Amino acid sequence: MRLGELSERSGVSTATIKYYLREGLLAPGRQINATTAEYGEDHLRRLRLVRALIQVGRVPVANARQALKHVDDDSLGLTMRLGAALWELPQGPEPDEADPATAAARAQVDRLLAELGWESAREIGALSPVHRSLVGLVALLIRLGYPCDAELMAPYAQLMHAAARLDLDRMETYASDTEKVELAVSSAVLFEPVLRALHRMAQEEESARRYGIV
Amino acid sequence: MRLGELSERSGVSTATIKYYLREGLLAPGRQINATTAEYGEDHLRRLRLVRALIQVGRVPVANARQALKHVDDDSLGLTMRLGAALWELPQGPEPDEADPATAAARAQVDRLLAELGWESAREIGALSPVHRSLVGLVALLIRLGYPCDAELMAPYAQLMHAAARLDLDRMETYASDTEKVELAVSSAVLFEPVLRALHRMAQEEESARRYGIV
Structure with missing residues (x-):
């Protein structure tokens, strides 16, 4: 055309x-x-x-x-190609290493990954801006006085793992690796906000079930 | 002090x-x-x-x-008080009623809520900016050529419902309604980014399990 x-x-x-x-x-x-x-x-x-x-x-x-x-870089394996593409997208705050809350947050994230048995996420952790961003966010919560530890995060992480399985099942319906990575990148930008809206709507539903509407 | x-x-x-x-x-x-x-x-x-x-x-x-x-408004029931407080926070895009994708998106969201049996979310729907924002997001995906229908969203919505149950269980450990609403508002701002980071990290873990790290 x-x-x-x-x-x-x-x-x-x-x-x-x-x-x-x-x-x-x-x-x-x-x-x-x-x-x-x-x-x-x-x-x-x-x-x-x-x-x-x-x-x-x-x-x-x-x-x-x-x-x-x-x-477009087909010299990389699919995991690194996905990672490299997604890691270019905007992430959360970088952890402030001078802040003592950062060390506490990193310890909680490490404990979380160990408890979940997320061996690969631990291994990729040193490279991944997602890992750094999670440490930064947990440190922020701790600094503001809101508790956020491995126990609190674990059940949410399990749910997010189920969501990730759905994501990758959907990705695998595409034939080429390029299309797979394209879907992952577009989902990170377009589908994450859908997930957030579904979460807020589920809170409304659950709140109405527990406490009534009025 | x-x-x-x-x-x-x-x-x-x-x-x-x-x-x-x-x-x-x-x-x-x-x-x-x-x-x-x-x-x-x-x-x-x-x-x-x-x-x-x-x-x-x-x-x-x-x-x-x-x-x-x-x-601070204790004249409202807990659901409406939560809703009213959370609805003031920034939401996704407002749907463009002139766009035919908006009608298609609204039909998918209606079908989703019917299939899930989220009766209250349907009832609150006419008032809720969360509902409008979900319609706007789905319309955006449709317009950009990415399919997003009730079938695709349903399993994610179930996971988000499980997350909402965890949210409200946590909220109920607080004594006063004011503290409960405060936690909900702070979580929407501070904990939603944690959930997003956990989701991205779970994608890394699952991708490494399926396709290896290199």
Whole structure:
């Protein structure tokens, strides 16, 4: 398809598509003459992902470019490719090592992973910004005087593990590794807010069941 | 305690405490003479909550003031008091009624609630910004070409219901309704990011188990 059709089918203006092409967020089309390029279904799919990242997720262009580079990097195994792509997305606060609450928080996160038997998460922990961000968040709660320890987090972590199994089952319905990683990245931006809304709605439902509506 | 001790124990500067007092986010202390007021443990607790909302959750001051008004409103039943306080917090996108994806999304959310038997969430739905925000998010996914229907959401909603039961069990360990609502509000701001980090970490763990680490 030509640029005009790509714009129409994606709902992204031609000016924005040209900007994404210049920024290297979208691969160039197949040049058919000096002024015209041809685009395929993979361009359309990638364009949706770029829009999800930039326009909806407000991910900075530099981070989006890095994430997409990892999406396309088939030299890595699937776990590291997923990790590398997702780790470019905005994370929670970095832990403040000067704060004594950080050491307490790290001890609780370590204990949590040990109790859950999450051996791989422990192993990846030294690399993973997700691990650092969890330590930072738990430290913040401790500093503000809200208790947050391994016992409190464990049952929630089990539920999140069940959610992760559903995520990966869904991912496996896609044929190529590139499409799998694309789904994971778009889900992190678009589906996490759905999960949060479902959580808040479940709180309303459960609260009404326990205490009535009025 | 005096202002200085309140500042020291909360880690909030006296200038910021005075600002919160002026903005009506914190009740005045008991005046013991023209220049000195006395503060209690309830001031300390409220100060932590205000800091969680404003400094950590980046909740606008006007929203925080409204949320706290509902926290203190003991004329309402617990469900509506919780709802009113939580509904002041930032939500997802408002649905665009002019977009045909919105009608499709609303139909999926209605079907989801019917299938789950979430009668109260359906009943509160017309009032609840959480319901509107879920419709807006699902419409966004549909518009971007990512399928999101009742079948896909149902197992996630069940997991979130289990999380909501844990939330409310924890809330019930607090004696007063005011403390219960305070915990719910602080959790929405501080614990939701922990849940998101646990979800991402569970994805890393599950991915490593299925596909290896390298």
